[in-house]
Amino acid sequence: MRFAVFSDIHSNLEGLQAVLEEAERRGVDALLCCGDIVGYGADPNACVGLVRETGARCIQGNHERGLRELDEGLEPNMNPVAMEALHFTRAALGDDHREWLLSLPEELAVEDSLYLFHGSPADPDEYVFDSFDAAYALKALAFEYPPPANFLCFIGHTHVCAAYAFDAENHRVGEKAVGGGDRFLVKPGAHYMFNAGSCGQYRGGLPVATLCIMDADEMNVEFRFLRYDVAAAQAKIVAAGLPVSLARRLGMGQ
Numbered sequence: 001m002r003f004a005v006f007s008d009i010h011s012n013l014e015g016l017q018a019v020l021e022e023a024e025r026r027g028v029d030a031l032l033c034c035g036d037i038v039g040y041g042a043d044p045n046a047c048v049g050l051v052r053e054t055g056a057r058c059i060q061g062n063h064e065r066g067l068r069e070l071d072e073g074l075e076p077n078m079n080p081v082a083m084e085a086l087h088f089t090r091a092a093l094g095d096d097h098r099e100w101l102l103s104l105p106e107e108l109a110v111e112d113s114l115y116l117f118h119g120s121p122a123d124p125d126e127y128v129f130d131s132f133d134a135a136y137a138l139k140a141l142a143f144e145y146p147p148p149a150n151f152l153c154f155i156g157h158t159h160v161c162a163a164y165a166f167d168a169e170n171h172r173v174g175e176k177a178v179g180g181g182d183r184f185l186v187k188p189g190a191h192y193m194f195n196a197g198s199c200g201q202y203r204g205g206l207p208v209a210t211l212c213i214m215d216a217d218e219m220n221v222e223f224r225f226l227r228y229d230v231a232a233a234q235a236k237i238v239a240a241g242l243p244v245s246l247a248r249r250l251g252m253g254q
């Protein structure tokens with residue numbers, strides 16, 4: 001069984017298409033998404049429609065939760081640019097797509113194989129930026145979530161790919177920098193957390209769309225960094241009247 005795991009599409013249709021084409025090329029059996037399907041980009045309806053068409057199993061990110069908070073008269077905890085994009089998304093989204101987004105769970109156990117979270121397993125709003133954050137997150141995964149799926153999880157939220165491992169016996173956490181094409185073995189006896197990066201707004205310094213290919217038979221996780229039509233996504237953001245900074249950052253991968 002092979003899974004394609006991706007995250008943080010953020011209404012970037014070109015990035016999502018690149019990821020789905022790679023998943024198809026690799027012949028994966030199932031698609032998994034760690035949330036933030038919308039927000040920031042210009043194509044919320046097309047992205048939600050495409051994700052739903054593929055049958056990908058998805059969870060909510062903080063941008064989906066932001067839509068619900070707006071409905072409830074609450075103020076989402078977001079910066080002004082993200083808020084502007086959230087209001088754009090709310091106005092643009094069709095009712096059916098909106099209801100589907102709001103129906104998504106905040107976390108998901110995928111059979112006995114793995115968990116999906118948007119932010120940290122300890123708290124969906126928390127970012128996991130380094131091994132210190134990862135220690136807290138992996139202890140929550142190991143001790144608060146039931147086996148057998150709690151040996152492995154995928155997250156998003158930071159928009160940067162990363163790999164962490166936790167040896168529960170010795171309470172030791174390992175962190176590895178991730179590049180495109182890197183492959184990590186998932187060994188018995190440890191707990192693993194992989195950040196799938198972002199399809200639609202990568203922040204690791206490269207203008208790419210990223211995904212993970214998880215081979216549950218070989219027990220390895222491969223990271224793919226994909227070039228996509230950044231200029232087209234940028235032009236749509238500008239044409240939609242969204243903040244220009246959202247277009248600019250796609251070109252810098254930040």
Ligand SMILES: [Fe+2]
Pocket residue numbers: 008010036061157158159
């Ligand atoms: Fe995000």
